[in-house]
Amino acid sequence: DLVFHLYLLFLRLPTCASFLFFLSFYLSRCFCCSSSYLSLPVFCLLGPVRVDSFVFLRSETCLLRASLPRMPGREIREELLEYDQAPDPHWTASIFAVWNLIIRPPRCRYNRLALMQDFPTERFRLIDQVCKRRHFHINNSRGVPLAVSYFEPIFPEGSRSQSERACIVYCHGNGACRLAGFRLAKIFLPLGISFCCFDFAGSGMSGGEFVSLGYYERDDLAAVIEHLRNECGISRIGLWGYSMGAATVLMHSPRDPSIAGLVADSPFSDLWELIKQVCFNFVRIPSVVILPVLHIVRMMIQQKANFDICDVSPQAHVESCFVPALFLHGEADNFITPSHTEKMREKYCGEAQRITMPGLRHATTRNEQYQARAAVHLVRALRWESFLPKGTGEKAFESLLKGRVYGGAERRDEIAP
Numbered sequence: 001d002l003v004f005h006l007y008l009l010f011l012r013l014p015t016c017a018s019f020l021f022f023l024s025f026y027l028s029r030c031f032c033c034s035s036s037y038l039s040l041p042v043f044c045l046l047g048p049v050r051v052d053s054f055v056f057l058r059s060e061t062c063l064l065r066a067s068l069p070r071m072p073g074r075e076i077r078e079e080l081l082e083y084d085q086a087p088d089p090h091w092t093a094s095i096f097a098v099w100n101l102i103i104r105p106p107r108c109r110y111n112r113l114a115l116m117q118d119f120p121t122e123r124f125r126l127i128d129q130v131c132k133r134r135h136f137h138i139n140n141s142r143g144v145p146l147a148v149s150y151f152e153p154i155f156p157e158g159s160r161s162q163s164e165r166a167c168i169v170y171c172h173g174n175g176a177c178r179l180a181g182f183r184l185a186k187i188f189l190p191l192g193i194s195f196c197c198f199d200f201a202g203s204g205m206s207g208g209e210f211v212s213l214g215y216y217e218r219d220d221l222a223a224v225i226e227h228l229r230n231e232c233g234i235s236r237i238g239l240w241g242y243s244m245g246a247a248t249v250l251m252h253s254p255r256d257p258s259i260a261g262l263v264a265d266s267p268f269s270d271l272w273e274l275i276k277q278v279c280f281n282f283v284r285i286p287s288v289v290i291l292p293v294l295h296i297v298r299m300m301i302q303q304k305a306n307f308d309i310c311d312v313s314p315q316a317h318v319e320s321c322f323v324p325a326l327f328l329h330g331e332a333d334n335f336i337t338p339s340h341t342e343k344m345r346e347k348y349c350g351e352a353q354r355i356t357m358p359g360l361r362h363a364t365t366r367n368e369q370y371q372a373r374a375a376v377h378l379v380r381a382l383r384w385e386s387f388l389p390k391g392t393g394e395k396a397f398e399s400l401l402k403g404r405v406y407g408g409a410e411r412r413d414e415i416a417p
Helices: 002-011 016-031 038-044 079-081 097-103 180-191 215-231 244-255 271-283 287-305 340-345 368-381 392-399
Strands: 049-058 063-069 123-126 129-139 145-153 168-170 193-198 236-242 261-265 325-330 352-357 412-414
Touching: 002 368, 079 145, 097 145, 097 287, 123 180, 129 180, 129 215, 145 180, 168 180, 168 215, 168 244, 180 193, 180 236, 180 392, 193 215, 215 244, 236 244, 236 368, 244 412, 261 368, 271 287, 325 340, 325 368, 340 352, 352 368, 368 392
Parallel strands: 168 193, 168 236, 236 261, 261 325, 325 352
Antiparallel strands: 049 063, 123 129, 123 412, 129 145, 145 193
């Protein structure tokens, strides 16, 4: 009861007092002082988030919206919502639950029906190309099961396209899943290139409790690539990542120089810097408050998910990466600003191109012309022009060169297995 009442009292404190509370906690941790009583409200406040409950802290200059943690045996939602019944929808960031938003965002959940919606049969025809798909699980290096979808074109025995096998691996963003990559399968399969997408640990149908914005996800990617090479006979691999997936691709590629090429769509350059920008631009708190709070967030993530957010820095890896890269970024992206990819392109050790997409924000659907340009980049990086299937594959590639996806996304006829 004492902790609960202290918790409610703390929520009534002005922003300045709240900052001093956090700062005293941070300093006590730095100097190894006893802080058990002080840490109780803080750990309670930074606990598991209830997405249906909010508290609003008002000061003279700002309004902070924070998700409330679950309090066993207590119902505090109605009492606290009386404090402000008309929140400003602009304030969507939560400084007190920021660690939860990093390592445990809402999991993208889907069922088998959604998984089978685009490709309901194991064998299907995409334009004139017969293909097949498989859904299976593999384990990563930590023993966590990863849900994988693999699509491959079928060629006659002894054909030129069967002598070499190429595959594009798609890495989804934070809070997303492998379904986001299914649209790209329809681009690469007519070219005779296999396509693979999977759920990172902590996402979709894969196991795991937390995500790490690339720190452990690169090991998930390494496990998928190893399976494709050893079990599927893939000899040439290209990578396509979006947001967190793009950061993962950039952090993994220096470890595997045999990767033919990569596409990085809207990656962040450094997680620590990104969190500071989000706190300043979206929460609009004074810069002097950000650093003490971020150190608490860093400590909490180390305790809960066993990694340091300061180690999640793609820009520290691109200086040793020689894989041909194409960076994509929306000019109107105010979440991960275009400056992130500009810095990495300048530091990139290998061949790197950068395309900005006018009018596109972070979550805006990418136009067909940009998907086509990225696909052409990967086809050339794979040195696949001489292996394009006669007829359909050659026409599909010519269409991509003109900025169009051949045949459209819906021209597909399923056939019986």
